[in-house]
Amino acid sequence: MTKPLRALLIFNALILIGVLFATLPQTSHAQTPYTGFLATYFNGRALQGSPILSRVEPVVNWSYDTDGSPAPGIVPPTDFSARWEGWYRMDHSGAWTFTYTSDDGGRVWIDNELVVDMWYDHGPLTRAKTKQFAAGYHLIKVEYYQHVGGMTSQLTITPPGTFPDWMGEYFDNPYLLGEPRYRVNNVDINFNWGTGSPDPRLAPDNFSVRWTRLYNFAAGSYTFTATADDGIRVWVGDTLAIDAWVPQQAKTYNSTLYLNGVTPLRVEYFEQGGDAVVNFYFKAANQPPPPPPTEIWRGAFFNNPNLTPPAVCEQNTPQLVFNWNGTSPGCGIGGQSFSARWDSARNAPVTGFYTVYFTVDDGARIFVDGVLILDAWREQAPTNYSTTVYLNAGPHNWRVEYFQGVGGAQISVAIVPGVVPPPPPPPPPSSDIIVDALGPGWTQGGNGAAWRSSPNGQGGGSLWTYNNAFIQPLYNWGRWYPQLPQARNYEVFVFIPAGVATTNNARYWVYHAGSYDAVAVAQAQYTNLWVSLGTYYFTGQGGENVSLSDVTYECFSCTTIVWDAVKFSPR
DSSP: OOOHHHHHHHHHHHSSOOOEOOOOOTTTOOOOSSSEEEEEESSSSSOOOSSEEEEESOOOOOEEESSSSSSSSOSSSSEHHHHHHHHEESSSSEEEEEEEEEEEEEEEEETTEEEEEEOOOOOOOOEEEEEEEEEEEEEEEEEEEEEEEEEEEEEEOOOOOOOEEEEEEEEETTTSSSSSSSSEEESSSEEEEEEEOSTTTSSSEEEEEEEEEEEEEEEEEEEEOOOEEEEOOOOOOOEEEEEEOOOOSSEEEEEEEEEEEEEEEEEEEEESSSSSEEEEEEEEOOOOOOOOOOOEEEEEESSSSOOOOOOOOOOOOOOEEEEETTTTTTTTTTTEEEEEEOOOEESSSSSSEEEEEEEEEEEEEEEEEEEEEEEESSSSSEEEEEEEEEEEEEEEEEEEEEESSSSSSSSEEEEESOOOOOOOOOOOOOOOOOEOOOOOOTEESGGGOOOOOEEEEEOOOOEEOOOOOOTTTOEEEEEOOOOOOSSSEEEEEEEEEEEEEOOOOOEEEEETTEEEEEEEEEEGOSEEEEEEEEEEEEEEOOOOOEEEBBBOOSSSSEEEEEEEEEEEEOO
């Protein structure tokens, strides 16, 4: 199929009537009886600024190679972002499945719960979330950004049902667009419809089918074989194992992968004209599994804080747990103003989420398969961090970069399967001064109706609101005024409780000794942690404070921001 024809047909598919959705204006979460998703497009990848296009779209289903656009002449083919938001009616309760594929970054919320998070550059990746839902309307929000290359943003919602083998979803168009014409359980994928149709509800030409299932693979290599006339593609987990999405005579394709455990399978097929043939099966390849990687950290040390070559020396270590406390790490390097980099190929035993715990003094950052997952590249006292990352079973390339400025020097990294909440923070030393939201020294203002409370946080709770994109009347703010016993340097920490904030741009202002300093904190990256804003000189004469507003310069009302406790530690 030619790209112009494909783009034209995708564009024309937007007129399909979608009766299962109802959207809402972006500034309201009331259930509003519109049809489709409210789609909003922005220049750039940050969902910021004035929208370049807003319209209702019946489905979230876009895919093109490198020269397409969701709206030619309005939305550029690269460097744009989009949000789809709408109310979806689940006509009966049960376990519904949401399947999302994106290229590049994408994320999905259901009733304001983030269920899919792939907000980074990548090729086509698919995630699925199955949850129990009550019958009724549920809020669906999809956010996406396109960097370069191909573009994909596709959301599929599958109702509860009994599909012991393959769930076949049959569409009356060749692009898997809209709601399936019907769903059925298929024991096998082995069909030769000739010039006919799979069902009277479909025309003999220009239809498509998606088959999905879970399969528990014993550890080993498997060969996947697909034959199709016309197009076919096969996903094994997140791997696009076979990609032949073109009109063609019947042709057979093979792919061999090593698997271990429960893995989602997805086969997609389209028929354009002529004969309609599709066959798919897999079998053990009788190949030994690949050897596990050697899980050793290979470290390189530099006699500067910027990782500037050449390295002074290289060392291997089985784990990253160091506390040099201002002394030399060896290699002839002094105890101040140095940097290090560690690389390791580490095996993820199962597919799923992993939690990374991270303590550092001064700065460090962590990459997995070239993607930055945690960034703390700044001078700071010992600070704890944690983040989660979704990994497929098998080897992954990890990199940790570190620099030491002055003072103490330490770093430790631990990678734990699953999403494990960190222990509660230890009580602060008696010399610390803590000002808690709603406690002595706290003041707030703005729109009183917008404030909300959460049971998570220091002192038994915290306050939060949805964000404002820019300063406007009745924006919300809070200030912490400490009673400091003397003039001296204090390190300022803010406490970020678990499960409240989603903003990546909380802008704290520290007013001290007649000066203001601004510090941006990605609150979404922290879970029950004290986060340092830096060390400042305070006169202790009163009026000095730390302030935080709900203005984040992110898209309006699309993130949450939290106010909790602020700690002032003598230094």
